[in-house]
Amino acid sequence: xxxxxxxxxxxxxxxxxxxxxxxxxxxxxxxxxxxxxxxxxxxxxxxxxxxxxxxxxxxxxxxxxxxxxxxxxxxxxxxxxxxxxxxxxxxxxxxxxxxxxxxxxxxxxxxxxxxxxxxxxxxxxxxxxxxxxxxxxxxxxxxxxxxxxxxxxxxxxxxxxxxxxxxxxxxxxxxxxxxxxxxxxxxxxxxxxxxxxxxxxxxxxxxxxxxxxxxxxxxxxxxxxxxxxxxxxxxxxxxxxxxxxxxxxxxxxxxxxxxxxxxxxxxxxxxxxxxxxxxxxxxxx
DNA sequence: AGGGGGACCTGTGCGC
DNA sequence: TGCGCACAGGTCCCCC
Numbered sequence: 493x494x495x496x497x498x499x500x501x502x503x504x505x506x507x508x509x510x511x512x513x514x515x516x517x518x519x520x521x522x523x524x525x526x527x528x529x530x531x532x533x534x535x536x537x538x539x540x541x542x543x544x545x546x547x548x549x550x551x552x553x554x555x556x557x558x559x560x561x562x563x564x565x566x567x568x569x570x571x572x573x574x575x576x577x578x579x580x581x582x583x584x585x586x587x588x589x590x591x592x593x594x595x596x597x598x599x600x601x602x603x604x605x606x607x608x609x610x611x612x613x614x615x616x617x618x619x620x621x622x623x624x625x626x627x628x629x630x631x632x633x634x635x636x637x638x639x640x641x642x643x644x645x646x647x648x649x650x651x652x653x654x655x656x657x658x659x660x661x662x663x664x665x666x667x668x669x670x671x672x673x674x675x676x677x678x679x680x681x682x683x684x685x686x687x688x689x690x691x692x693x694x695x696x697x698x699x700x701x702x703x704x705x706x707x708x709x710x711x712x713x714x715x716x717x718x719x720x721x722x723x724x725x726x727x728x729x730x731x732x733x734x735x736x737x738x739x740x741x742x743x744x745x746x747x748x749x750x751x752x753x754x755x756x757x758x759x760x761x762x763x764x765x766x767x768x769x770x771x772x773x774x775x776x777x
Numbered sequence: 778a779g780g781g782g783g784a785c786c787t788g789t790g791c792g793c
Numbered sequence: 794t795g796c797g798c799a800c801a802g803g804t805c806c807c808c809c
Contacts (some may be wrong), residue, residue: 498802
């Protein structure tokens with residue numbers, strides 16, 4: 493699921509229930525995620541107060557009052573479910589024991605006055621590791637990540653410069669977090685469609701006007717996705733409290749064989765670096 | 778150094 | 794209904 497817009501949506505949802513709240517209790521049901529959850533995880537975080545939530549690429553960063561930072565990646569299948577306990581239930585028993593409801597619930601947090609946050613990740617490609625605010629900049633998981641696409645630092649000339657000499661397809665380059673942060677398979681396909689660029693084009697040929705067009709397309713696609721994700725979250729805070737993932741109006745992703753919305757040619761699916769690419773051979777050159 | 782391929786996991790949906 | 798295979802929105806490590 494989670495590319496930049498989804499992670500940003502999750503960040504906002506979690507910020508609303510976590511910021512300025514104390515971590516009362518943590519239950520780690522499984523610690524063998526992509527990286528093992530550290531031994532001292534529960535000990536370090538219990539009793540801490542959350543100061544703020546941030547996002548870098550597809551990572552969530554949760555800052556605590558003692559300089560500790562919790563780094564979370566949702567992998568392919570990770571999600572956060574927020575369970576706002578009713579006042580009744582809280583009153584009856586404030587030390588209601590934390591309990592997993594499904595076998596893929598790996599970490600459960602109890603924060604503030606009765607909010608339960610469940611990390612669910614069937615494939616266990618996600619991770620949760622601890623670091624500190626001072627070590628954040630040079631943390632190995634973050635240190636080689638490129639510009640944030642929605643920041644000004646991400647520009648046509650900047651992207652063109654980093655693509656110089658790169659013979660890989662532009663599709664592959666955009667998935668590489670060193671060139672631009674936070675894009676995944678869906679938004680790469682959608683951005684290339686919007687920019688009118690073939691996913692097969694060699695990365696180094698994306699220069700000047702093309703790179704400006706591509707950067708503009710990426711920013712537009714992501715901005716729209718974040719906006720819709722934001723509204724989806726409000727509509728979709730269900731009784732169970734699950735955060736709804738944004739459903740975009742996809743133009744090419746997953747639409748093999750469908751008529752292109754612009755030129756009516758059937759959308760193609762090819763495989764690049766072992767992953768599906770969807771594109772319109774009429775619109776994308 | 779750059780780039781390709783497989784590995785890591787589990788679930789789902791399809792064709793037979 | 795059951796089985797096997799292909800595929801899934803992400804990274805990382807190894808090898809050429």
